[in-house]
Amino acid sequence: MAGPYRRIVVLTGAGISKESGLDTFRDKDGLWTKVRLEDVATPGGFARNPDYVHDFHNSLRTGMAGYSPNAAHEALARLEAELAARNGGRLLVVTQNVDDLHERAGSRNVLHMHGEILKIRCENCGTVAESREAIGTATICATCTTPGYVRPHVVWFEEMPFHMAKIGVELAACDLFVSIGTSGNVYPAAGFVDEVRRHGRAHTVELNLEPSEGATLFAEARQGPATDLVPAFVEELLAAG
Structure with missing residues (x-):
């Protein structure tokens, strides 16, 4: 070399x-063997069931504290x-x-x-902020004060x-x-x-x-x-x- x-x-x-x-996503025992990526990691999945998608990402976010x-x-x-x-x-x-x-x-x-699991993004105003807390459809953006637009700051399939x-x-x-x-x-x-x-x-x-x-x-x-x-x-x- x-x-x-x-x-x-x-x-x-x-x-x-x-x-x-x-946990990895694609290994034989990875996350995609436990949940359907279409349900938790696509814009369509988020539109169909935002609470389910939030729960999945919340578990990833809050679990990060246990790793070094x-x-x-x-x-x-x-x-x-x-x-x-x-x-x-x-x-x-x-x-x-x-x-x-x-x-x-x-x-x-x-x-x-x-993207980053420890950040969230408002789709209404574009604000990206650090967050280690669980979020959901009722979460209010700290910048534009609008509820319902905050999502995980990660890239889903099709994005x-x-x-x-x-x-x-x-x-x-x-x-x-x-x-x-x-x-x-x-x-x-x-x-x-x-x-x-x-x-x-x-x-x-x-x-x-x-x-x-x-x-x-x-x-x-x-x-x-x-x-x-x-x-x-x-x-x-x-x-x-």
Whole structure:
């Protein structure tokens, strides 16, 4: 692995948070085996039964207090800080996860492309606010004081992920792209490695428990638990300068 690298983009998926104990969505025993995604994670499901959708997301939100960042989250936060201190380098974490474990580990440059479970959004005025409390159809927006428009600040199926323009700029400019804990079958994130390859300037690495659907698109792939792979990989990067 060549180096040193100064512009790094790291894509993280459910696999990195699973090692903190969070349920994944797509595993054989994941959340989508317990509830129908059409019922709890689509605009149509919300329109049909908003109370049911709120209950599902409330359970995710209130449950977050029981989880902590793991060694993989902490290693990425360390890499971000040391890159900036050593050579003015930049690490950006683009995460598909809606939890706050990257931030709690110390990462500062994080884009949540699928939103954040600990935030809520008013569809009437657009206000986004942090919230660890349960919400429902009677919740009143603190900004516009209108009830009935507050929803989880997450991206449901059939909705456009957040920050796509900025992510595109970062992918074009990076010299290292790393994918951690992703299945490689959820777009648009699954297409990021192709986008990086088209620019032809960045080294690409996949760190995953097992090869993803797009593993062969990466120049380098390593398999194992994120809590083992990511700290070791960070050590290699820092040793290279």
